[in-house]
Amino acid sequence: MDRIKTDLLVIGAGSGGLSVAAGAAQMGADVVLLERHLMGGDCLNYGCVPSKALIAAAHRAHDMTRASAFGVADVTPVVDYAAVQAHVAGAIARIVPVDSQERFEGFGVRVIRDSGTFVSPTEVEAGSHRITARRIVVATGSSPFVPPIPGLADTPFLTNETLWDLRTLPEHLLVIGGGPIGMEMAQAHRRLGSRVTVIEAGKALGREDPEIAAFALDALRAEGVEIAEETAASHVRGRDGAIEVETKGGTTYRGSHLLVAVGRTPNIDGLGLEVAGIETTRAGIKVDAGLRSTNRRVYAVGDVAGQGQFTHLAGYHAGLVIRNALFGLPVKTRPDIIPRATYTRPELAQVGLTESEAREIHGDKVEVVRQGWEHNDRAIAERETEGLLKIMVVKGRPVGASIAGAQAGEIVNTWALALSAGLKMGQIAGMVSPYPTIGELNKRAAGTYFSPRLFDNNTVKTVVRLVQRWLP
Incomplete structure (x- = not known):
């Protein structure tokens, strides 16, 4: 020894x-x-x-x-x-x-x-x-967690470890699990030419803010991915090229390959x-x-x-x-400072509290700043105008960011820094972003937070008029 x-x-x-x-x-x-x-x-x-x-x-x-x-x-x-x-x-x-x-x-x-x-x-x-x-x-x-679904142990199936051994595109990929891995692989295979069906016992992308998750789910459905939510698999059977997944509701889904992506x-x-x-x-x-x-x-x-x-x-x-x-x-x-991202298109990202979490903890002290992609010039130029940035703010400090849209995984970096360093919205507003970039959305969101405080404030308007009267 x-x-x-x-x-x-x-x-x-x-x-x-x-x-x-x-x-x-x-x-x-x-x-x-x-x-x-x-x-x-x-x-x-x-x-x-x-x-x-x-x-x-x-x-x-x-x-x-x-x-x-x-x-x-x-x-x-x-x-x-x-x-x-x-x-x-x-x-x-x-x-x-x-x-x-x-x-x-x-x-x-x-x-x-x-x-x-x-x-x-x-x-x-x-x-x-x-x-x-x-x-x-x-x-x-x-x-990869392999759930105790009857018949699964006797049926050919893929996980994120064995998927990479495939050399032939699945004709019809069945995916059990509508979390990030399942949805990313579902969209990727659909775009490469497979038919794809996702079978999810709860809500697909259920960990995310529902309003944010909807951007990705709507996009996947529009591209032809079938997503069956609140649909639990009750039995699996089949052989290579002919797989069946029976659900508790009595529906049977048939495909050529099965990917199990229900967690780890x-x-x-x-x-x-x-x-x-x-x-x-x-x-x-x-x-x-x-x-x-x-x-x-x-x-x-x-x-x-x-x-x-x-x-x-x-x-x-x-x-x-x-x-x-x-x-x-x-x-x-x-x-609270650990971000996450899901790399569907559009991407999803989150750091800190979601809106529901923030309201549960901070109640009516929470202000939710909403900023869409539709007026971002870079997004317009690249035809990527579907998106939403939600910033949860308490007493001038961000406590969470929920993002759906092009480059969401990049945009969340700013908010991860803000939470880690305890930055205020004023410091984000003071940042200078290059034009035109998707990242300008962060600065614009901070500006949106301050807009009613500046433009709808009679005291500010009175001060401006007084200063103008006395300036040489």
Whole structure:
């Protein structure tokens, strides 16, 4: 048995684990990193990168069918799905060196490609290695949740991990799950030429502000995606090319392929957490506000920490853990500043409180500023005028932003900064945006907030008249 002593042991080489390992090693800590599968984790290999690459291809195909609005003839695209998947693989391959074992070994990290299991509160066994660490970070991520639908285990189905193995475009893709992954893949495959049906037990995009979600849902339906809401799957059967999903309402949907996208489950099995005194919940490892588990030497970051499933959240967690584990500085997570985006077209984005959440917490102190895309000159030039920016404001400070429209995922950055830094609407109004950009909407929204205070205020008008009377 190879016995290793280290300052920091990181279990899992996804976004959060890699960020912790790289940061700690470059700051002088002795770091060991365990990874049993692929470097880069879900985001690089199965999630963010491949899905956005597929969406980009689908967007190009869709643009070809509506070019006449710009004076360019519409054409029906010829889609080579195998080539699309090659594009997806190429995007992954270009990023792989950034997350590679060789790069992290160059930082001074010792990388061991094996599973890890706790054998005591401070020791982890990985193959022939027994590692004793002063601090341990669990960053094992999550995996697609496979629901216990009768017949599903005996029926061919896809998840976000296996979708990328396809080389033939699905003739009719059935999607169980109307969350972000399900809706993104539904629209992408529809734009590439598949028939698509989404089956959702509740409301599609149900986590989002309903008014904001409607922009995406209306767009998907207009493009031909069938969305069956309040429709729970009760039985699945079939074979490759012939899948049936029966619902509790008695309707049966038939398609060629089935994608299951009903959420994710934390990767905690086999870690021996109970041996280390680490408590868990259904969401993952139980952590405090500083991301420490019930074993104070062990932290959890990213999906497995049960606070959300976003790559940028894992990176945020990593920064906090580095500050605490290496320098002993107090840290506390702030869920209110974590943005999210759904990359349908139009895009959706959210940071902070939705309108209903803000009203529940702040009551009549909430002012909702609404700004549409229809008068933004860049949106007009690009024929992307469907959209809405809603800013929830309390005592002059934004507490949330809900966005639907072109570049929503970019626009939310300003509001994420505003919430993180505690900015006031006046500071957003004082910003200068380049013209013409979609981002001008942020400044205009701030202006909309101040307009009634300036233009409908008799006191302001009286002061202006008095000043004008006395100015030379």
